[in-house]
Amino acid sequence: MRKPLIAGNWKLHKTIPEALDLIEALKKDLADKTDIEIVVAPVFTALVPVAQAVKSSNIALAAQNCYCENSGAFTGEVSPALLKDAGCSHVIVGHSERRQLFGENDELINRKLKAVLAEDLIPIFCIGETLEEREKDEMMDVLKRQVTVGLNGLSETEMFKVVVAYEPVWAIGTGKVASTDQAQEAHAFVRGLLAGLFSTPVAEQVRILYGGSVKPDNVDGLMAQTDIDGTLVGGASLKAADFIRIARFEKM
């Protein structure tokens, strides 16, 4: 059984007081939710105060990015070791905004994944095709490349810790959610890739989250799909009521 994981990627939003307000609301209304894992990913500057606020709660803390070295002359970067020191248990790696706006490629993402795992943190490894790639019928090739190169060299033991997030770029921040069939098809394809690259147990146990315009009114249909094990939520994770409803998805 794969335990559902509902994660909020706050992106570049929320001051420390705003982040703490949101956390208080989530702690209050989601305290009883032990049947799922809840993760929030604030901006770097809010990580330490949010880590204090979520201590002894059922909410885990993720960073939105990291570098692949733990120390050295890398101005402006933050390492997995320092994220752990700040109280993170998870790190989002390879988000499409990192790929598109900051030039991250599959090789760098692979190095980041290894660095995250070396610190015993859980990577939330993002993949997904652009609209242009989907229209050219390249979705499967793109996912295959991202998964093959991104996860290259990981051991089976490491793979059991990885969380994959399928986020079709055309669905991110656009209000255009993938249909449940489109999402299920991509998730099943990725699970098949994991079986081929690693093993059946890895494919059966690794959680694959869906991300891209997840909202209270579409989460139930998405979570009803066999291969969708959770959601990575952007915009709707910034509003307590929306994220709470998403975390309280109804089993259909």
Ligand SMILES: O=C(CO)COP(=O)(O)O
């Ligand atoms: O990028 C996302 C989460 O990482 C999805 O963002 P939206 O939910 O705002 O579409």
